[in-house]
Amino acid sequence: MAISIKINKTTQSRINQCDFENIEFGKIFSDHMFRVDFTDGKWGDPEILPYGPIPMAPSISAIHYGQAIFEGMKAFKSAEGKPLLFRPMDNIKRLNESAVRMGMPEIPEELFMEGLKQLVSLDRDWIPTKEGSALYIRPFMFATDDFVGVRPSNNYSFIIFGCPVNSYYPKPINVLVEEKFVRASDGMAGFAKAAGNYGISMLPTMEAKKKGYDQIIWTDGRSHQHVEESGTTNLFFVVNDTTVWTPALDGNILRGITRDSCIQLLKKRGLTVEERKVSVSEIIEAAKAGTLSDCFGTGTAAIIAKIAGIGYQGQDFMLPDPEKRDVSNWLYATIYGIQTGKLTDDFGWVVSVD
Numbered sequence: 001m002a003i004s005i006k007i008n009k010t011t012q013s014r015i016n017q018c019d020f021e022n023i024e025f026g027k028i029f030s031d032h033m034f035r036v037d038f039t040d041g042k043w044g045d046p047e048i049l050p051y052g053p054i055p056m057a058p059s060i061s062a063i064h065y066g067q068a069i070f071e072g073m074k075a076f077k078s079a080e081g082k083p084l085l086f087r088p089m090d091n092i093k094r095l096n097e098s099a100v101r102m103g104m105p106e107i108p109e110e111l112f113m114e115g116l117k118q119l120v121s122l123d124r125d126w127i128p129t130k131e132g133s134a135l136y137i138r139p140f141m142f143a144t145d146d147f148v149g150v151r152p153s154n155n156y157s158f159i160i161f162g163c164p165v166n167s168y169y170p171k172p173i174n175v176l177v178e179e180k181f182v183r184a185s186d187g188m189a190g191f192a193k194a195a196g197n198y199g200i201s202m203l204p205t206m207e208a209k210k211k212g213y214d215q216i217i218w219t220d221g222r223s224h225q226h227v228e229e230s231g232t233t234n235l236f237f238v239v240n241d242t243t244v245w246t247p248a249l250d251g252n253i254l255r256g257i258t259r260d261s262c263i264q265l266l267k268k269r270g271l272t273v274e275e276r277k278v279s280v281s282e283i284i285e286a287a288k289a290g291t292l293s294d295c296f297g298t299g300t301a302a303i304i305a306k307i308a309g310i311g312y313q314g315q316d317f318m319l320p321d322p323e324k325r326d327v328s329n330w331l332y333a334t335i336y337g338i339q340t341g342k343l344t345d346d347f348g349w350v351v352s353v354d
């Protein structure tokens with residue numbers, strides 16, 4: 001069934017105010033947003049309208065009880081100027097997995113996809129082309145009942161907006177293994193891209209920053225002996241440039257789309273990828289022995305975030321020179337090359353927008 005989207009174009013584009021050479025991540029927003037509301041048990045009429053404030057009641061349930069989920073995806077521009085989306089169907093499916101976990105309605109895949117494509121097509125001039133840049137796209141859904149009381153909301157809004165961005169981490173990061181706070185444990189919502197999973201990372205990250213680190217590495221809630229993910233990315237540890245360890249999807253970590261792309265690319269290159277429980281002690285032992293040849297985070301925003309050093313129980317373990325790393329440099333060049341259409345996409349990941 002064809003989806004009809006009402007389009008209300010801005011009369012005053014802000015594009016000339018955007019300095020595409022010096023973009024700060026997450027601070028500049030493209031001209032339009034897509035919106036559709038869920039009321040009376042069904043999704044209503046979708047529209048694209050100028051990006052701007054959304055009126056809401058102080059009692060809106062998302063901000064009291066946390067029924068709020070989101071996605072992160074990116075659009076790039078091909079050499080011919082066509083917008084390219086990277087694995088958008090995976091984001092759509094993941095948003096719906098998050099929705100189910102949070103007791104929220106699923107959004108029809110074709111409605112999400114059509115809204116996304118029409119928004120990206122309309123705001124295509126906002127897709128930056130400088131090396132490392134992209135139009136970051138933020139789809140999100142939140143509960144809008146004007147009601148105080150703990151029960152699932154009856155009304156929801158789904159919105160997509162875009163912001164031109166450069167790399168999330170302009171340089172390699174230092175991370176601290178977190179042993180006090182916990183992000184998720186069995187039966188919780190660790191796999192969901194739920195706003196609250198990020199809310200609870202703020203205090204531990206602030207404390208790690210005070211100690212001079214850029215990010216934390218979450219550990220499991222039972223023993224703090226196994227690594228899970230960082231505050232913003234999934235994690236990979238490379239031993240002797242041949243074997244890669246990454247925490248398995250055990251329900252407590254995010255099913256990263258960049259994570260999955262990296263696993264597929266690494267395997268294709270002939271590396272051994274072990275998706276399993278990864279203990280802090282084996283990472284530290286490998287760092288001490290000099291066999292931990294590479295370590296990085298993966299995510300839509302960061303793509304590949306090289307980890308310069310790991311802090312653990314008062315000691316810092318510095319890893320090989322990030323500039324000279326074989327695996328992470330190759331992975332970044334390969335993924336970004338596929339995303340931007342400069343390298344052949346053998347996996348069918350890229351969806352072009354006409």
Ligand code: COI
Pocket residue numbers: 071072073168232299300301302
């Ligand atoms: C993403 O990578 O898309 C995220 O949602 C994480 C956040 C750093 C923006």
